[in-house]
Amino acid sequence: MEDVRSIQMSDEERGEFLGRGGTGVISFDTSGDEPPYSLPISYGYDAETATFYFRLAFGPETGKGDIVDENRPVSFVTYDDTESGWRSVVATGHLEEITKSTLDTDVAEAMQRVEIPLVDVYDRHPIELNFRFFRLTSTEVTGKKEAHTVE
Secondary structure, X not given: OEEEEEEEOOHHHHHHHHOOEEXXXXXXXOOOOOOOEEEEEEEEEEOOOOEEEEEEEEOOOOOHHHHHHOOOOEEEEEEEEEOOEEEEEEEEEEEEEEOOOOOOHHHXXXXXXXXXXXXXXXXXXXHHXXXXXXXXXXXXXXXXXXXXXXX
């Protein structure tokens, strides 16, 4: 009988799995008994600095801007079912907006190393949206992978 369990990925394995970018789900903490505010999202990942970058779309009347601007704790999850079994990474922390005034040389160089996929999941034409860039200031990043054991 096969028992499927998980084991931690090494930093190298985690970096290889994340690549330069992909897709996942970001969840923002909410107040009270409300469920988290979760969104499908594409990300860029800079392995040199172990930093996630996001391009968020904001449209009129979405409410997303209020949640993001309140600097609520977030968790980001990416997952894939590979030939070697499933892999997942969970990162928690806070988003930090990247603006012209906060864009330093290190961030600019890191953003050139990432590849944020263009995924059209918007309910309106992208020309009607305002895009803002963020990086995740992580408090914790964990990667797990499937480990097969035979009993």
